[in-house]
Amino acid sequence: xxxxxxxxxxxxxxxxxxxxxxxxxxxxxxxxxxxxxxxxxxxxxxxxxxxxxxxxxxxxxxxxxxxxxxxxxxxxxxxxxxxxxxxxxxxxxxxxxxxxxxxxxxxxxxxxxxxxxxxxxxxxxxxxxxxxxxxxxxxxxxxxxxxxxxxxxxxxxxxxxxxxxxxxxxxxxxxxxxxxxxxxxxxxxxxxxxxxxxxxxxxxxxxxxxxxxxxxxxxxxxxxxxxxxxxxxxxxxxxxxxxxxxxxxxxxxxxxxxxxxxxxxxxxxxxxxxxxxxxxxxxxxxxxxxxxxxxxxxxxxxxxxxxx
Amino acid sequence: xxxxxxxxxxxxxxxxxxxxxxxxxxxxxxxxxxxxxxxxxxxxxxxxxxxxxxxxxxxxxxxxxxxxxxxxxxxxxxxxxxxxxxxxxxxxxxxxxxxxxxxxxxxxxxxxxxxxxxxxxxxxxxxxxxxxxxxxxxxxxxxxxxxxxxxxxxxxxxxxxxxxxxxxxxxxxxxxxxxxxxxxxxxxxxxxxxxxxxxxxxxxxxxxxxxxxxxxxxxxxxxxxxxxxxxxxxxxxxxxxxxxxxxxxxxxxxxxxxxxxxxxxxxxxxxxxxxxxxxxxxxxxxxxxxxxxxxxxxxxxxxxxxxxxxxxxxxxxxxxxxxxxxxxxxxxxxxxxxxxxxxxxxxxxxxxxxxxxxxxxxxxxxxxxxxxxxxxxxxxxxxxxxxxxxxxxxxxxxxxxxxxxxxxxxxxxxx
Numbered sequence: 002x003x004x005x006x007x008x009x010x011x012x013x014x015x016x017x018x019x020x021x022x023x024x025x026x027x028x029x030x031x032x033x034x035x036x037x038x039x040x041x042x043x044x045x046x047x048x049x050x051x052x053x054x055x056x057x058x059x060x061x062x063x064x065x066x067x068x069x070x071x072x073x074x075x076x077x078x079x080x081x082x083x084x085x086x087x088x089x090x091x092x093x094x095x096x097x098x099x100x101x102x103x104x105x106x107x108x109x110x111x112x113x114x115x116x117x118x119x120x121x122x123x124x125x126x127x128x129x130x131x132x133x134x135x136x137x138x139x140x141x142x143x144x145x146x147x148x149x150x151x152x153x154x155x156x157x158x159x160x161x162x163x164x165x166x167x168x169x170x171x172x173x174x175x176x177x178x179x180x181x182x183x184x185x186x187x188x189x190x191x192x193x194x195x196x197x198x199x200x201x202x203x204x205x206x207x208x209x210x211x212x213x214x215x216x217x218x219x220x221x222x223x224x225x226x227x228x229x230x231x232x233x234x235x236x237x238x239x240x241x242x243x244x245x246x247x248x249x250x251x252x253x254x255x256x257x258x259x260x261x262x263x264x265x266x267x268x269x270x271x272x273x274x275x276x277x278x279x280x281x282x283x284x285x286x287x288x289x290x291x292x293x294x295x296x297x298x299x300x301x302x303x304x305x306x307x308x309x
Numbered sequence: 310x311x312x313x314x315x316x317x318x319x320x321x322x323x324x325x326x327x328x329x330x331x332x333x334x335x336x337x338x339x340x341x342x343x344x345x346x347x348x349x350x351x352x353x354x355x356x357x358x359x360x361x362x363x364x365x366x367x368x369x370x371x372x373x374x375x376x377x378x379x380x381x382x383x384x385x386x387x388x389x390x391x392x393x394x395x396x397x398x399x400x401x402x403x404x405x406x407x408x409x410x411x412x413x414x415x416x417x418x419x420x421x422x423x424x425x426x427x428x429x430x431x432x433x434x435x436x437x438x439x440x441x442x443x444x445x446x447x448x449x450x451x452x453x454x455x456x457x458x459x460x461x462x463x464x465x466x467x468x469x470x471x472x473x474x475x476x477x478x479x480x481x482x483x484x485x486x487x488x489x490x491x492x493x494x495x496x497x498x499x500x501x502x503x504x505x506x507x508x509x510x511x512x513x514x515x516x517x518x519x520x521x522x523x524x525x526x527x528x529x530x531x532x533x534x535x536x537x538x539x540x541x542x543x544x545x546x547x548x549x550x551x552x553x554x555x556x557x558x559x560x561x562x563x564x565x566x567x568x569x570x571x572x573x574x575x576x577x578x579x580x581x582x583x584x585x586x587x588x589x590x591x592x593x594x595x596x597x598x599x600x601x602x603x604x605x606x607x608x609x610x611x612x613x614x615x616x617x618x619x620x621x622x623x624x625x626x627x628x629x630x631x632x633x634x635x636x637x638x639x640x641x642x643x644x645x646x647x648x649x650x651x652x653x654x655x656x657x658x659x660x661x662x663x664x665x666x667x668x669x670x671x672x673x674x675x676x677x678x679x680x681x682x683x684x685x686x687x688x689x690x691x692x693x694x695x696x697x698x699x700x701x702x703x704x705x706x707x708x709x710x711x712x713x714x715x716x717x718x719x720x721x722x723x724x
Contacts, residue, residue: 017430059378061403143549166551167699253686255494257695261687272375273685 019273029163048290049281057278070282080283090173091241092260098237101185103206106192113221120190127187135250138179142166142251166252169259176260188233195229196222209239231302235295244293261271320396335362336617336624338388341373344607346577347640348391355627356635361620381405381612388615389624391441391607392431395679398519402608404660407611410436412622414442418629425604425673427644435564438608439625442642444666446502446595446603448472449561449575450568452587453477454486460566465568465591468598469506469535471570479567480544488544490561490569491536493698495554496691497684500674501603502570503694506532508672509595523716524693524707531596533697540698550699553686562586572605573664577641580658590660592667604671606642619701643668661702678721682714687714 055072057063074080109120126134128293141148154162184299192294199222207217222231234279245264248254254261261269333552340348345367352365366387368376374396380386391399398421400406413419413436419427425438430438452462456480466472476488492498504514512528515521544564547672548556561569562583570593579586592600611621627633634644634653638661644653647669654661676682693710697703 018653059375060381060400060402060405065571143548144551145546162545162547164550167547255551255553255695257692258687264689269685269687272689274681275374275378301313 006176009021012136013263036076047061050277053282053285055278057276059275059277063065063278066278070279071286074282074286079261080263081267083261086129086260087242087244088265089262090177091238093233094241094244096179097177097181098185099233101171102179102188102192102233105185105189106196109189110193110196111258120193124186125191126183127190129183131246132250133182134179134183135247138175138247166256168256171255172252173260176251178250180241180244184237188237189231191236192202192226192229195226198229199225227302231299234302238294238298239291242287242294245272333360333362333703334617334620335364335387336620337364337366337387338621339366339368339373339377339387340623341368341370341391341393341607343370343389343393344642347442347637347642350636350640351625351633353626353629354632359623359627361623363620363624370429373573382643388617389609389611389621392438392610392612394426394438394440394606394673395610395676395684397429397438397608397610398432398677399679401435401437402572402721406437407613407615407618408435408437409439409611413439415630418648420647422605423604423668423669423671425645425671426606426645429673429675430608430610431663438610440635440645441607441609441625441628443604443606443644443645443668443673444568444572445664446572446607447575447664447667448507448568448592449565449571450589451479451561451589452473452589454482454565454567458482460677463589464588465589466594467591469531469596472594473535473539476539476544476568477542479556480542484565486565486567488567489539489544490566491549491698492554492557492689493545493549493554494686494695495557496686496688496694498557499694500683500690501533501572502673503536503606504674505593505601505603505672506535506595506717507569508521508601509593509599510597511595513674515674515676515682517675519674520718521720522682522711522712524711528596529707530703533703536698537703561588573643573661573668574641576660576664578659592663592665595598598694600667600669602671605666627631676718678717681717687715 043169054065054067055063056066056069087161104124107117109123141144142150142165144162144166150159150162152161153175163171165175204217205224207221212220218268223300243264243270244262247261248262249268252260255266263283264287267280267283270276270283333724338352341493348367349365352363356362371392373392376488377386377390389603393640399404403696423443426438426440426443427436428442430436448465450465455462455475458481460475460478466475472489477484478488480488491502491676507514507526510528510531514524514529525585540549546560548560552560558571558578559573560566561571561575562579564583564586579588591604594600612617615621628637631647631649631652634649638644638653638657643661643665644650646653648664650669651662654659654665674683681688685691689710693706696706
């Protein structure tokens with residue numbers, strides 16, 4: 002704040018003319034944002050990189066070990082297994098989210114009776130935090146005092162209460178259901194905005210040309226939604242690769258450590274085993290993977306020549 | 310700046326209370342949330358009767374280790390803390406604790422505090438921790454359900470066969486009533502209540518100095534078979550398989566479980582929160598009788614280099630007095646001084662006596678990597694117990710856990 006006041010106040014500043022002056026003012030305007038990024042992203046990132054080169058226990062002396070942590074990662078089969086599971090989860094959950102969110106977006110896009118009600122209903126779970134949603138579902142899924150299993154039992158659908166969280170498949174799909182419930186509404190809103198930005202006259206012209214609904218979807222809707230899709234996809238993929246809360250709160254990485262995600266493993270190394278340096282190195286590896294994946298997605302969904 | 314203001318405010322408070330003199334000092338002590346019942350009472354009692362004062366901070370169980378580590382790195386660690394005893398070796402190994410060997414040896418009752426605490430408080434023949442609060446594992450049974458099932462309500466099971474038979478009879482009452490409960494996905498709960506079954510039968514899961522994992526023993530397999538057979542006969546609620554400890558106490562307290570391994574803490578908790586549950590307390594038995602117990606609780610440790618050591622010593626002397634030990638016992642911990650435990654428990658629920666006896670003979674596995682091996686929800690012990698109690702491949706699960714535990718022990722920092 003004070004910087005702005007002092008640098009703009011002197012009358013001499015006004016003598017700067019043309020592009021030079023505009024650039025200075027432009028820099029001034031972005032300065033707060035740059036400061037935020039530097040303080041809360043670049044410096045911590047640099048510190049993480051620095052820590053990753055050390056044997057850095059929570060307590061006691063730290064020692065510089067160069068790339069030792071990264072060499073250890075190569076042999077850390079449990080991390081690679083966690084990464085494999087994270088990839089599997091990301092693919093499944095992204096498909097599931099889009100399979101629900103896209104039809105929902107098409108459904109709520111056009112005004113019809115009760116549209117606002119539907120939009121609110123679908124979007125509502127998105128405003129719940131992941132931790133609270135996980136706590137809620139961890140109760141819903143509880144075999145003795147929850148909802149699903151006891152209800153099915155009371156209704157006579159099953160003759161023995163079934164513990165949904167005890168084996169991998171039902172536990173995994175329960176998490177998928179929970180995440181779709183929680184996230185699909187948000188993706189739906191993004192996709193809906195994309196759908197609404199498609200000019201109506203294009204659709205009408207296509208109808209006059211005799212294009213059916215499927216042809217219009219394929220030739221007009223999808224191509225014009227590239228950017229929206231890219232945004233929704235990157236958000237979904239990045240969010241899923243960083244998944245932690247739901248697996249920590251509902252499953253504790255179980256049953257039998259089969260749902261340990263990459264972030265969960267980083268958390269365990271850093272705050273259960275107190276190997277902060279190793280955790281930092283794992284974080285750097287995950288960061289590189291995430292950046293690479295996002296670049297690939299942006300490239301795949303890049304703007305085709307001549308459009309826009 | 311804020312620190313200064315806090316200190317000034319504190320000084321003003323001390324002076325204002327009329328107890329302060331120029332020489333009075335204030336030491337800062339941390340305790341984990343498990344001690345939030347008894348610790349403030351002891352500190353209050355101490356502060357009332359002494360010139361020096363203690364400032365107490367209560368920290369959530371899961372946070373106290375990382376928080377202490379961060380505080381120590383930043384030079385703002387408390388002068389002392391009441392630390393889950395199993396962490397004492399790793400804290401000592403990290404060079405974080407003051408060596409209190411001479412002081413400990415000078416205490417006239419040093420031989421009588423709980424031996425399990427002293428063992429975990431000792432690292433490389435130096436003493437870094439003294440027993441502060443204690444909890445021993447025991448077996449509890451529901452007398453009302455025993456009576457309904459036609460069993461003698463005053464006689465708890467004394468060996469494995471009796472546990473299985475009694476649980477089956479109670480289970481036969483049907484409805485919501487189940488014979489047996491344990492938290493099947495909780496490493497901490499099971500090191501506390503399941504390993505005593507093995508110890509009482511002559512086996513162990515770690516070598517004495519913690520350098521070898523010794524999982525593959527007939528005693529461990531026998532104890533596993535006991536739990537497996539009860540799971541197979543459907544004597545255990547389905548939720549046990551995924552219970553990470555949340556229902557460790559609550560399941561029995563609801564009143565429809567026949568038998569459950571538990572801890573001395575349950576006596577205080579049941580008496581105050583569930584007065585309607587009529588229960589008995591007995592030892593965790595071995596296969597053919599005998600018994601054992603896990604001695605848990607907190608060690609009192611001093612941060613290396615603190616200048617308030619005299620205050621801390623004075624406080625600990627008070628906590629070790631009969632008055633201090635009685636407060637401790639009244640509010641949920643067993644007394645840690647074996648020689649005056651009987652006096653401290655004199656006017657309390659007689660069932661405490663069983664737990665106190667269990668404590669005196671209690672054992673604690675020793676390891677600098679206890680958290681990684683046992684308590685971690687994703688560690689080898691937690692994974693193994695879940696697999697062997699509910700899974701199909703007992704041999705594979707034991708072999709896998711043995712290998713993982715040994716590799717964690719071998720990779721631990723050797724200092």
